[in-house]
Amino acid sequence: MSEKEELIPIYIMGKQYMVPPSLTIQKAMEYSGYKLLRGCGCRAGFCGACGTLYRIAGDYRLKIGLACATMVEPNMYLTQIPFFPGEHKTYKLDKITATPETLFSIYPEVLRCLQCGTCTKSCPQDIDVRAYMAAAMRGDIAAVADKSFDCIMCGLCAARCPAEEVQYNIGILCRRLYGRYIAPRAQHLAERVEEIQAGKYDDEIAELMAMGKEDLAQRYNTRDIEPD
Amino acid sequence: MTYTPKMYESIRRVEATRSERLSETFPRLSAEEKEELLKAFHPDFIPEAFATLRVGPNKGRRTPHELAAVLESRSIISSDFDVSRTDLETDVLVIGGGGAGSSAALMAQENGAKVVLVTKLRHGDANTMMAQGGIQAADQPQDSPTIHYLDVIGGGHYANDPGLVEALVKDAPDVIQWLEGMGAMFDKKPDGTMVTIHGGGTSRKRMHSARDYSGAEIMRTLRDEVRNRSEDIFVLEFSSAVELILDDKGQCVGAIVENMETEEYRIVRAKCTIIATGGSGRLHYQGFATTNHYGATGDGLVLAYRAGAELLHVDTMQYHPTGAAFPEQILGLLVTEKVRGLGAQVLNVEGVQFVNPRETRDVEAAALIRECKGRSKGVVTPSGFEGVWLDSPMIDLLRGAGTVARALPAMVRQFERFGVDIVKDPILVYPTLHYQNGGIKIDVDGATEIPNLYAAGEVVGGIHGRNRLMGNSLLDINVFGRRAGVAAALRAREVQPGKPTLQHLVEWEKQLQEADLEPPDMAPVLFPDYVGKR
Secondary structure, X not given: OOOOOOOEXXXXXXXXXXXXXXXXXXXXXXXXXXXXXXXXXXXXXXXOOOEXXXXXXXOOOOEEEEOOOOEOOOOEXXXXXXXXXXXXXXXXXXXXXXXXXXXXXXXXXXXXOOOOOXXXXXXXXXXXXXXXXXXHHHOOHHHHXXXXXXXXXXXXXXXXXXXXXXXXXXXXXXXXXXXXXXXXXXHHHHHHHHHHHOOOOHHHHHHHHHOOHHHHHHHHHOOOOOOO | OOOOHHHHHHHHHHXXXXXXXXXXXXXXXXXXXXXXXXXXXXXXXXXXXXXXXXXXXXXXXXXXXXXXXXXXXXXXXXXXXXXXXXXXEEEEEEEOOOHHHHHHHHHHHHOOOOEEEEOOOOOOOOHHHHOOOOEEOOOOOOOOHHHXXXXXXXXXXXXXXXXXXXXXXXXXXXXXXXXXXXXXXXOEOOOOOEOEEOOOOOOOOOEEOEOEOHHHHHHXXXXXXXXXXXXXXXXXXXXXXXXXXXXXXXXXEEEEEXXXXXXXXEEEEEEEEEEOOOOOHHHOHHHOOEOOOOOOOOHHHHHHHHOOOOEEOOOOEEEEEEEEOOOHHHOOOEOOOHHHHOOOOEEOOOOOEOOOOOOOHHHHHHHHHHHHHHOOXXXXXXXXXXXXXXXXXXXXXXXXXXHXXXXXXXXXXXXXXXXXXXXXXXXXXXXXXXXXXXXXXXXXXXXXXXXXXXEOOOOEEOOOOOXXXXXXXXXXXXXXXXXXXXXXXXXXXXXXXXXXXXXXXXXXXXXXXXXXXXXXXXXXXXXXXXXOOO
16 A cells, blocks of 8 residues: 555465565466466456465465455465366256256265365355255255355365365256246236237337437436336 | 544544435436536546547547557557468357357357357456346336336437337347346346336336346356357357458458467357457556456457447446445445445535435546545545445445345445445445447447448447446347347358458558558557556
């Protein structure tokens, strides 16, 4: 922040760099001379490109974080996990049903989960991954969908899983099953689609399209606004 | 990284006026007042920030200096590069792996095409993934596509292409239904009714959301579906299109693609090509911080422009009114408009309202800039940035305890990581570079002026005129991505490709020479340069 900020040592894949302590890991890597290609995406905590594993010297514990959203610390030893070879099974969503059997046949390894909780400790989104894997083992698709919703699919859970689960792909399968088959469909939406297809609004819109700027502006500036 | 004692002094003033403000509505500006405010304080109206283009289809027209520099630059590829070989052949080439590219790939595949999708980063690393607030569609009984049309065209200052707006609003409910059918988890009431709220410039509550991961939910659903169709859709990540290939009849027949890791070039030959490369926030117009993802460097604009495609409205950029102004680590990142949609007001250092929180983005942004730069009523941060308060704690008071945590989990998490609790304390915000309002000129099928070249998504111009409303971008990437995908697949069945050439580069060099230009840089730039910086 200030010019006088004292630099701290961090270790990128074992090599020491001196960086300002107010930086995120991502910015510290750039400050140190890295032009990022892998391991950098939205830079705002939404895309999961920058999953990072680190340890602070003197502490045996491995920690995790997103490089874009984690501040550097003195003597941080870090490496990024920009890709993890987790399996994505293909399926035809319109040909399957939202049943436990579907889940177990697409990802049979669900039932191998040890419930050790390493995934939960590894999640930079603080999702209780263990809990949604428990729901998956029960075949509770709705619960998996809800609990896994904030997943950014960075893959750190799978990278640390002793049972070799690919939790984030199990999560999205359940969310898609839930969204298509379990959540009630929006009836008003289906009706509106039919109305539009039947041409109900064609004349009204054609009238607006034919209007000059002044008439349109008049209509726009006097339109009624739905109250909260 | 919590607020400083000095900032807390100002927060106390915000808290002091809060209960009174709960029932207060700041009056909306008249059309004349808006006009005046924009002219005085919106960055689009700073003449020194713009250049007049000297070459290409938009010659004589204005664009920001930073965009002019890349549009007037040289190709990375030399015009004598051998394009006669073929490394990869396909019906439809999609350039870009965000929402528009993915929806285009899906619809092209459904219409019988083999698809290659190339993307500079990973599939899904795109502004789509970061969109939080929502997606518009007129599907409620009190709403209609006609009213949506009026909101879009008024918000865009009547500069929109009417045909594109018609397509946008009429396809909107169908797009939502398509996504619902693919399992996207929209926020719904127990009976299935969509939960919809207001956004800036909407006259009906039309904003659909998926918590505040709306874009992420749409993006990961589209991406998952593309992966399910991997037999027909081949995705090539970390691969940038660096130049288009035209044939001797002037048709687009594919692109030169750089493998970003090995730095090799591959020739991808395609019957039709769809540019879906997104926006250009990482060019940092006028030095603004941006909400955009790392790869948003305007690549598609450069490729299309050099090949002879006209660009619309590239003299107007969208500055999102509420970018984070504190803490410094997240400077410029998006604070979703949904925060205002849920009722949070905008306040100056005294804790006083100065603008209705639901004005369109350009007007709202200009009002924030005026409050800080014109009236010196902003809050100054320890690192010298300035901002005003967005009163997020109001939301739980208006809508019940727990609303912020439930409706804005991404925002809560974003700030919590740096020690700020937005349930309890307001958020310091300042406008940030968010969206490229203009772009490549297309028709309702996404076709550009270059035969067999299509475009969709943020790279396109004309849909939103001179200002886009919240929630119409997640919509347009799907509407025009799908349309371009269908049109390209159908067109691919009848295309007769000629001899591939880079003749357009020879002509480009000639144009540069005639204009006496010796551009030092090559484009597309592909990534911003942050090396050694902080």
